[in-house]
Amino acid sequence: MRSVGVEEELLLVDPDSGEPVAASDAALAAADRRAGQHGRDSAKDHRFEEELQKEQVEFATEPVTEMGRLQEEITRCRGEAARHADSAGARVVALATSPLAVEPSLSDGTRYRWLGEQFGVTAQEQLTCGCHVHVSVDSDEEGVAVLDRMRPWLAVLTAMSANSPFWQGQDTGYGSYRSRVWNRWPSAGPVEIFGSADRYHEQVTAMVETGVLRDEGMIYFDARLSASYPTVEIRVADVCLDASGPVLLAALARALVETSARAWQDGIPPDRIGAGLLRLASWRAGRSGLDGPLLHPETMRETPAADAVRALYRHVREALVDHGDDDLVREGIARLLEQGNGARTQRRLLEEEGSLSRVVSRCADLTTSG
Numbered sequence: 146m147r148s149v150g151v152e153e154e155l156l157l158v159d160p161d162s163g164e165p166v167a168a169s170d171a172a173l174a175a176a177d178r179r180a181g182q183h184g185r186d187s188a189k190d191h192r193f194e195e196e197l198q199k200e201q202v203e204f205a206t207e208p209v210t211e212m213g214r215l216q217e218e219i220t221r222c223r224g225e226a227a228r229h230a231d232s233a234g235a236r237v238v239a240l241a242t243s244p245l246a247v248e249p250s251l252s253d254g255t256r257y258r259w260l261g262e263q264f265g266v267t268a269q270e271q272l273t274c275g276c277h278v279h280v281s282v283d284s285d286e287e288g289v290a291v292l293d294r295m296r297p298w299l300a301v302l303t304a305m306s307a308n309s310p311f312w313q314g315q316d317t318g319y320g321s322y323r324s325r326v327w328n329r330w331p332s333a334g335p336v337e338i339f340g341s342a343d344r345y346h347e348q349v350t351a352m353v354e355t356g357v358l359r360d361e362g363m364i365y366f367d368a369r370l371s372a373s374y375p376t377v378e379i380r381v382a383d384v385c386l387d388a389s390g391p392v393l394l395a396a397l398a399r400a401l402v403e404t405s406a407r408a409w410q411d412g413i414p415p416d417r418i419g420a421g422l423l424r425l426a427s428w429r430a431g432r433s434g435l436d437g438p439l440l441h442p443e444t445m446r447e448t449p450a451a452d453a454v455r456a457l458y459r460h461v462r463e464a465l466v467d468h469g470d471d472d473l474v475r476e477g478i479a480r481l482l483e484q485g486n487g488a489r490t491q492r493r494l495l496e497e498e499g500s501l502s503r504v505v506s507r508c509a510d511l512t513t514s515g
Contacts, residue, residue, distance in 0.1 A: 146468060147403060148208040148281045149215060149395045150376070153222070153384050154274035155237040155512070157200050157230055163505030165243045165272065167199035167250040171233030172226075179229070192222055193229065197257060198249040198272045202226060202237070208281070208374075212473055216392045220513075223388060227513045238509040241274045241309035241323035241383035244491065244501040259359055267330065273323040274384040276306060276391050278398040279376035282406070285342035288370045288377050290409035292345070293338045295401050297418050297442040299367050299381045300430040301457045302394060304450055306382035307434030308487025314501065320434020320488040321383050324427065332358055333365035335423035338415055345370065367427070377402055381427075386487035386511050393477035396470040400461035403468070418445060434488045435481070451482050 157168045176193045192204045204226055206218035223237070230237045249272040251257045260268045282288040307320030319325060328334050332352060339345040349364055358364070361372050371378045379398045385391050426440040429447075433439055439453040440446065442460075458465075458478055465471040485493075490511075494504045 146210045147399050148210050149212075149399050150206050150208040150279040150374075151215065151219060151391050151395055152203060152205045152277040152279070153219070153239070153391065154196055154201050154203045154276075155223070155226055155384065156240050156243060156272075156274055157202060157233070157235040158238055158243075158505055158509065160234070160236050162245070163502040163509075164245050165200035165247045165249070166235050168230065168233040168235040169195050169199045169202050169252065172202055172229040172235065175229040175232035176225070179225075193226065195252050197252060197260065197268065199252050200243075200247065200249055200272055201274055202230070208279070212392050212396050212470055215395055216388065219388045219391055223513050236509045237512060238505055239274070239308070239384045239386050239512040240487070240491070240505070240508055241321065242312050242326070243272060244311035244314070244504055246314045247272060256359065263357075263359070264330070271326065271329075273309070273326050275323065275327070275380060276382040276384045276394060278379045278382070278391070278395050279371060279374060280379070280399050280402040281374075281376050282402065283375075285345070285370060287406055287409065289339050289342045289345045291377050291402050291405040292336075292366075292368050292370070293340065293415040294405035294408050294413075295368060295379075296335060296338070296423055297416055297426070297445075298401055298457055298460065299335075299379065300423070300426040301439065301442060301453050302379070302397065303381045303383070303427065304430040304434050304439055305454060305481060305486060306385050306390060306394060307431070308383040308386055308390075308491070310434075310488040310491055311501065311504075316492070319432050320436060320486065321431040323383050324381070324431035327365075328427070330363075330365050332363055334367060335420045335427060336366050337420050338417070383487065386490055386508055387514075388512075389477065390487070393474060393481070396465065396468070396474050396477075397457065397461060399468060400464035400470065400474075401457075403464040404461045407464070416443075435486050436489060454478055454482065 204222040309323035438447040441448040
């Protein structure tokens with residue numbers, strides 16, 4: 146069975162105001178100290194890393210094969226992140242953008258300075274938190290075959306995870322405004338069909354050699370081959386408010402990888418949908434979330450969001466059954482369609498609380514509630 150790992154980025158916020166605070170250095174120092182107390186070698190032995198801005202922190206789970214284990218990993222990591230943030234006088238919150246106005250602070254180091262100089266306001270304003278799902282593949286050739294075949298379905302994952310309706314103190318009208326901010330990067334978004342691992346690597350090399358990108362780490366495709374692990378990395382999702390959200394995404398992502406790999410093995414070619422149409426599907430998913438129409442992955446025509454989600458489920462159901470994840474995904478989809486995603490929750494909380502600061506506080510509680 147294919148292993149799955151999840152990377153989550155979390156905001157660091159002031160416990161009283163809910164405004165983002167530049168506390169990542171102190172939070173990571175706390176993580177180092179705790180690792181040392183357990184006889185481990187500081188940063189190499191915990192799961193936390195700095196990100197582009199000092200107002201956020203990232204963790205990565207261990208790779209697992211069972212979704213119950215993944216739920217435990219995510220809950221544990223979120224709890225540890227909360228303790229590290231508390232040591233730094235902050236709270237962690239799983240929001241993909243800050244509801245409150247913020248002027249982010251670029252992290253230290255040569256790489257981040259280069260990004261700030263090269264990309265200007267794009268880098269300076271890029272305070273967004275995503276959820277990346279890694280699914281193991283047997284080879285680069287299989288991985289690229291999977292990338293080619295999963296392209297039409299990725300926007301549905303964006304809509305399901307949408308958790309960023311607010312930006313700089315205003316309602317954007319989007320479910321996932323993070324996805325729009327993220328796509329300012331010149332290497333981000335949907336891509337054309339590669340056809341082979343050689344063509345994929347040739348394209349990546351050519352992009353880096355332009356000088357626009359610093360290195361392969363800036364290949365920000367919606368899904369890519371990981372440069373560090375034998376995995377396909379799916380990068381389209383907002384960080385989810387509740388810890389069950391990334392588990393649902395991971396189960397669907399693994400099933401999507403497996404379904405795509407089986408199609409390749411059976412000689413079924415990828416759908417010849419151009420990147421232009423996929424960009425429209427991505428925009429539609431970011432705009433609507435689950436509260437408006439999406440583009441159906443098979444027809445590229447508008448359809449109710451619930452129909453697109455159910456189409457994804459039908460597309461991968463055989464793999465879900467084989468993995469033992471069918472009940473988890475069916476129940477998770479039913480709950481999501483009934484209760485809504487993080488964007489709907491944030492808007493509901495604003496109606497209840499009347500204050501974006503209170504929205505952040507309530508969401509911080511939900512982040513670590515398990």
